[in-house]
Amino acid sequence: MTAEDQTKLKVEDLNLSFGSVQALMDVSFEVNGDEILALIGPNGAGKTSLLNCVSGFYHAQRGRVSFEGHDISRFSPSKRAKLGISRTFQNIELYTGLTALDNLMAARHVYIKYGPVAGSFFFGKARREEVENRKVVEEIIDLLEMEEVRYRVVESLPYGLRKRVDMGRALALHPKLLLLDEPMAGMNVEEKEDMARFILDIHELWKIPIIIVEHDMGVVMDICHRVVVLDFGLKLAEGTPAEIKQNEKVIQAYLGKE
Amino acid sequence: MLTMQFLVTGILTGGIYALVAVSIVLIYKATRIFNFAVGEMLALGGYFCYSFVVWGGLPLWISLPGALVMAVIVGALVERLVLRPLLSQPLLTIIMATLALSVLLKGIMLMVWTGYDVGFPKNLLPGKTVLVGMIAMSHELLWAFGITLVAFAGLAYFFMKTRTGLKMRGVSEDHELSMACGVNIVTIFAVTWMLAAVMGTLAGFLMGYRLALAPSYTPLLALKAFPAVIFGGLESIPGALIGGLLIGVIEGLVGGLIDPNLGEVSAYILLLLVLIFKPEGLFGLKRIERV
Numbered sequence: 069m070t071a072e073d074q075t076k077l078k079v080e081d082l083n084l085s086f087g088s089v090q091a092l093m094d095v096s097f098e099v100n101g102d103e104i105l106a107l108i109g110p111n112g113a114g115k116t117s118l119l120n121c122v123s124g125f126y127h128a129q130r131g132r133v134s135f136e137g138h139d140i141s142r143f144s145p146s147k148r149a150k151l152g153i154s155r156t157f158q159n160i161e162l163y164t165g166l167t168a169l170d171n172l173m174a175a176r177h178v179y180i181k182y183g184p185v186a187g188s189f190f191f192g193k194a195r196r197e198e199v200e201n202r203k204v205v206e207e208i209i210d211l212l213e214m215e216e217v218r219y220r221v222v223e224s225l226p227y228g229l230r231k232r233v234d235m236g237r238a239l240a241l242h243p244k245l246l247l248l249d250e251p252m253a254g255m256n257v258e259e260k261e262d263m264a265r266f267i268l269d270i271h272e273l274w275k276i277p278i279i280i281v282e283h284d285m286g287v288v289m290d291i292c293h294r295v296v297v298l299d300f301g302l303k304l305a306e307g308t309p310a311e312i313k314q315n316e317k318v319i320q321a322y323l324g325k326e
Numbered sequence: 327m328l329t330m331q332f333l334v335t336g337i338l339t340g341g342i343y344a345l346v347a348v349s350i351v352l353i354y355k356a357t358r359i360f361n362f363a364v365g366e367m368l369a370l371g372g373y374f375c376y377s378f379v380v381w382g383g384l385p386l387w388i389s390l391p392g393a394l395v396m397a398v399i400v401g402a403l404v405e406r407l408v409l410r411p412l413l414s415q416p417l418l419t420i421i422m423a424t425l426a427l428s429v430l431l432k433g434i435m436l437m438v439w440t441g442y443d444v445g446f447p448k449n450l451l452p453g454k455t456v457l458v459g460m461i462a463m464s465h466e467l468l469w470a471f472g473i474t475l476v477a478f479a480g481l482a483y484f485f486m487k488t489r490t491g492l493k494m495r496g497v498s499e500d501h502e503l504s505m506a507c508g509v510n511i512v513t514i515f516a517v518t519w520m521l522a523a524v525m526g527t528l529a530g531f532l533m534g535y536r537l538a539l540a541p542s543y544t545p546l547l548a549l550k551a552f553p554a555v556i557f558g559g560l561e562s563i564p565g566a567l568i569g570g571l572l573i574g575v576i577e578g579l580v581g582g583l584i585d586p587n588l589g590e591v592s593a594y595i596l597l598l599l600v601l602i603f604k605p606e607g608l609f610g611l612k613r614i615e616r617v
Contacts, residue, residue, distance in 0.1 A: 073616070074486070086486050123506070124505075125502070132479075144510060144512070145505035145506065146507075146508045146509050146510040146511070147508075147510070149505070149506055149508035150508045154506070155506055157502065157506070160568060161491070161500055161502050161503035161506065162500075163499050163500065163503065164499075165497065165499070174496060174507060175507045177489070177492070177493070177507065177508070177509075178508040180489070183488075184483075184487045184489070184490075185489075186490040187487050188487050214603075237503075238506070241508065242505065252588065306449070
């Protein structure tokens with residue numbers, strides 16, 4: 069088996085309910101190699117719930133989530149983050165009082181080993197580690213073209229840029245699997261094009277699988293390798309963008325008839 | 327001259343209030359829970375220290391650290407047994423649970439240490455009243471103030487230089503984000519409760535040493551800290567220090583110069599005024615949600 073078709077993430081028969089509301093029903097899918105997978109579906113279809121189950125923010129009542137062959141169903145979100153599952157948030161979650169750079173550095177904290185004593189004097193080990201991590205962060209800043217806003221406090225940034233910092237923060241964890249929750253929601257065409265380019269760049273450079281929840285069909289069909297369609301907690305269809313475009317059920321439920 | 331005397335006594339007493347206030351602020355910052363059992367937790371800490379000193383006959387330099395260790399255990403137990411099962415329950419439920427905890431702890435204290443006043447031997451801490459000009463400063467208040475300053479300096483170091491402290495700051499900012507960055511927030515909650523219990527125990531010991539310990543009125547000390555917390559801002563640790571000192575000063579001045587009874591309520595009058603004119607407190611954060 070080559071690296072390309074190795075199963076990175078495997079979701080099996082996931083069931084999640086909130087009281088009497090069934091958010092997910094027997095949902096299964098796989099993410100292989102370094103593909104870009106899109107999760108689409110109408111509002112309330114369970115896309116974000118599914119993403120939350122993968123990142124550990126929700127724990128499904130039934131079903132399994134495995135990452136690189138290990139069952140991680142019962143792992144806490146922090147443990148999954150350390151394993152290399154990193155995510156962005158639909159509503160942008162950042163330390164709003166810190167600069168863009170500090171937000172990215174804060175996300176690197178799992179890689180920082182020096183203790184309080186070294187940190188107090190900031191010689192040798194502490195400085196070295198800080199510089200190393202700063203290099204990684206600078207690469208991400210470079211990749212996402214955030215040089216201009218590096219020292220700007222996040223709170224003062226416009227929405228589109230904050231979205232970008234959020235993505236940078238997720239990347240700073242050096243993920244093995246990246247989850248993007250509506251990375252382009254509320255953006256204008258130009259910003260969307262930038263974001264699509266960044267996603268492709270990340271994919272190209274880091275060779276990691278990416279799961280995207282997105283509403284913009286144009287973007288999904290353009291940049292994704294495979295699409296999973298959800299509707300009312302059920303998996304409606306799965307396939308390449310071309311297949312999905314032809315799928316009768318999907319057209320009825322979601323894309324609409326012409 | 328008398329005014330100066332009341333001012334100085336007020337500042338020194340305020341240190342103890344500041345310790346209680348910071349115990350409340352720590353928990354509120356990290357978990358958004360207002361801990362109504364803070365008074366009972368600090369009294370319990372004071373009793374632990376008392377037991378080591380009087381029942382165990384141990385010197386203070388063993389007793390006080392011993393009491394702090396007990397406080398850490400109590401803090402961890404409270405978090406594990408009371409708070410953790412209630413994770414992600416409505417906030418009001420959790421706050422009611424802290425009220426229930428306060429009743430429970432009071433009952434335990436009545437059972438173990440009875441309802442009578444107990445006091446520490448007065449020569450426990452060395453030194454005697456210091457006179458500066460005409461202003462007298464009793465040694466227990468000087469000790470209290472010194473311990474407060476050391477405790478706050480320790481907290482500042484902890485929050486600025488240690489990884490756990492930095493994680494705590496991150497968690498108090500945003501729970502979800504911190505989880506996504508790989509911070510185990512349940513552990514951080516536990517550490518927060520331990521730290522709050524330690525701060526409370528210091529206050530309990532100092533208060534017990536200054537006056538006496540009793541399950542009925544020692545917890546009421548926490549009531550004094552509420553205006554300090556609101557005044558300083560619920561989320562600000564420097565605010566807790568300044569708020570505590572300010573409450574001490576106001577109480578000292580009003581009580582000394584006008585009427586001792588009025589002194590008791592002056593802090594609450596101030597609390598009302600603050601709530602009317604600056605509800606987020608002096609150093610608190612005004613939360614504005616962008617829609």
